Amino acid sequence: MKKRRRFSDFYLLLILILMYVPILLVIVYSFNASRLSSVWDGFSLRWYQELFRDRSMFQALRNSVVLGLLSSFAAAIIGTLAAAGMSRILPPGAKVMEYLSILPIMVPEIILGMVFLAFFSLLALPFGMVTLVIAHTAICVPYTYLLVKARIVGMDKSYVEAAKDLGAGETRAFYDITLPLVLPAIVSGMLISFAMSFDDVIISVFVTGVHTNTLPIKIYSQIKTGVTPKTNALCTLLFAATVVLATCSALVARSLTSDRSIKKT
Incomplete structure (x- = not known):
């Protein structure tokens, strides 16, 4: 048992090192005065200053945030x-429709990108934010759908039946009973959808316009000329924002849990 526990602790430590050491290096070298990441030339805020002077980078960041919010919100509505x-x-129709609904997850992104490119060209849609939102919504819908579907399957059907017995219609029962119960799954699906949209490169390359640039595409295009530590500074700020949001979410969830326990007692 002791050997197994030691192996488990070692394995966990190895996973944590592989996950967080690269992030730590990015944070450290964002304060490096040298342009080369392999050479430490002293502490400096030079790259943060250059980052805040780079309007194109923040424009790409704004486009990615807007794109993620729009696509995750649309995916939440459609998926729910x-x-x-x-x-x-009823089966077997339900199984067939479910497989078709989650198909975008299983198809390689480069195939989806080519399909969207051909589809939007056939419709003569101008490539830009509209095509990006449509494409990202299509790939984000399955995540919300799977989470909400699992929540509905595990939900007690007697709540909806009781609401109908009291005179509520289908729409009223959905908004008053089903929607509040599946709301955590919807929020989780929106968060996953936002992360998938914010991080996407392959599909965005196929459907973006000339004047519409997202942050992943901006960083990917810089690889050709060399990524500067300015990118490390941006990644550090995004990581800090993620930690703050995750902490706030945990605190809110804990406060809600404590409030519910107090009400029960």
Whole structure:
């Protein structure tokens, strides 16, 4: 048992090192005065100053945030309604529709990018933010759908039946009973969708316009000329923002849990 525990602790430590040491190096070298990451030339805020003077980088960041919010919100609506509707379809039709719904997850992104490119060209849609939102919504819908569908399957059906017995219609029962119960799954799906949209490169390259640039594409295009420590500074700020948001989310969840326990007692 002791050997197994030691092995488990060593394995966990190895995973943590592989995950967080690269992030730590990015943070450290964002304060490096040298342009070369392999050479430490002293502490400096030079790259943060250059980052805040780079309007194109912040424009790309703004586009990525707007794109992530729009696509995750649209995916939440479509995925939630799809999950609610699919739960009423009987097999084998439900299985077929479910496989078709999660197909964008299984298809390689480069294939999806080419499909979207051909589809938008056929419709003569101008490439830009509109095509980006449509494409990202399509790839984000399955994440919300799967989470909400699992929540609906595990939900007690007697709540909805009781609401209907009291005179509530289908729409009223959905908004008053089903929606509050599946809301945590919707929020989780939106967070995953936002992360997938914010991080996407391959599909965005195929459907973006000349004047519309996202942050992943901006960073990817800089590889050709060499990534400067300014990118490290941007990654450090994004990591700090992620930590702050995750901490706030944990604190809010803990406060809600404590409030519920107090009310029960």
